[in-house]
Amino acid sequence: MQELPEHARRNREYWDTIAERYAEPGRRNWSTNEVSWGIWGISENDVGLLPDDVNGLDVIELGCGTAYVSAWLARRGARPVGIDNSPRQLEAARAYQQEFGLDFPLILGNAEKVPLPDASFDYAISEYGAALWADPYLWIPEAARLLRPGGRLMFLVNSVQLMLCIPDLEADGPAAERLFRPQFGMHRFEWPDSDGVEFHLAHGDWVRLLRANGFEIEDLVELQPPEGATTTYNELATIEWARKWPSEEAWKARKVGGRNGADG
Numbered sequence: 001m002q003e004l005p006e007h008a009r010r011n012r013e014y015w016d017t018i019a020e021r022y023a024e025p026g027r028r029n030w031s032t033n034e035v036s037w038g039i040w041g042i043s044e045n046d047v048g049l050l051p052d053d054v055n056g057l058d059v060i061e062l063g064c065g066t067a068y069v070s071a072w073l074a075r076r077g078a079r080p081v082g083i084d085n086s087p088r089q090l091e092a093a094r095a096y097q098q099e100f101g102l103d104f105p106l107i108l109g110n111a112e113k114v115p116l117p118d119a120s121f122d123y124a125i126s127e128y129g130a131a132l133w134a135d136p137y138l139w140i141p142e143a144a145r146l147l148r149p150g151g152r153l154m155f156l157v158n159s160v161q162l163m164l165c166i167p168d169l170e171a172d173g174p175a176a177e178r179l180f181r182p183q184f185g186m187h188r189f190e191w192p193d194s195d196g197v198e199f200h201l202a203h204g205d206w207v208r209l210l211r212a213n214g215f216e217i218e219d220l221v222e223l224q225p226p227e228g229a230t231t232t233y234n235e236l237a238t239i240e241w242a243r244k245w246p247s248e249e250a251w252k253a254r255k256v257g258g259r260n261g262a263d264g
């Protein structure tokens with residue numbers, strides 16, 4: 001087993017501890033073919049985060065958790081592989097594979113160092129997985145290495161605005177209409193009431209990092225939940241807040257080169 005960096009060791013312990021909370025939501029998502037995203041369950045039909053056709057694509061899900069995103073893609077004809085850093089999350093993913101009669105490879109490991117060859121995938125995806133819990137300066141180069149020329153990347157995370165507007169302590173409530181911390185220097189986040197280590201970048205840093213790793217950016221989708229949407233993550237944002245400012249953002253990028261790439 002490869003040595004894990006300090007943040008990944010801590011996040012493995014953290015995710016093994018909280019995995020149980022994600023079991024039921026994971027099961028609900030496995031039970032449906034309707035793709036929905038993030039804390040508000042925004043329908044794929046409203047935001048179009050996935051490629052129009054995933055049939056036949058080799059997909060890697062980076063930080064797959066219970067792997068429902070991989071399950072959705074497998075049912076649409078893709079060949080997913082899920083990697084996750086938490087044995088407990090993968091236990092749940094394996095149980096759902098059995099329960100729902102779907103089989104695809106699941107790897108225990110760190111998405112910053114994936115034990116698979118270069119250029120093995122057409123599509124890399126992360127919904128609040130590596131995109132939030134792994135160091136972007138390590139996992140973005142790794143995603144670039146794993147993708148074939150012309151391959152695509154989509155990741156969904158908390159928005160920059162949200163990360164600036166939530167108080168340090170969960171008990172102090174959801175995102176407010178004020179800034180609690182600087183935007184300059186955003187990278188590693190540790191909250192006083194959580195044992196996990198998160199990573200969040202400002203937009204300029206995402207743009208530079210993606211471009212430096214051979215990606216061209218296709219879209220930055222700032223997600224607005226529909227009126228009346230609800231969330232179980234009440235500690236993050238109210239619907240009133242999330243209707244005015246993005247609480248979540250999704251990046252879509254393509255690795256330059258290849259038939260569909262920018263420079264052939």
Ligand SMILES: C[S@@+](CC[C@H](N)C(=O)[O-])C[C@H]1O[C@@H](n2cnc3c(N)ncnc32)[C@H](O)[C@@H]1O
Pocket residue numbers: 008011012015022062063064065066067069083084085086089109110111112127128129130133134
């Ligand atoms: C919120 S879940 C993401 C899965 C699912 N989309 C969801 O929202 O429930 C976060 C997952 O990221 C995994 N994770 C954290 N750090 C990771 C890393 N360095 N490499 C791979 N997975 C990681 C955790 O173990 C956890 O299962």
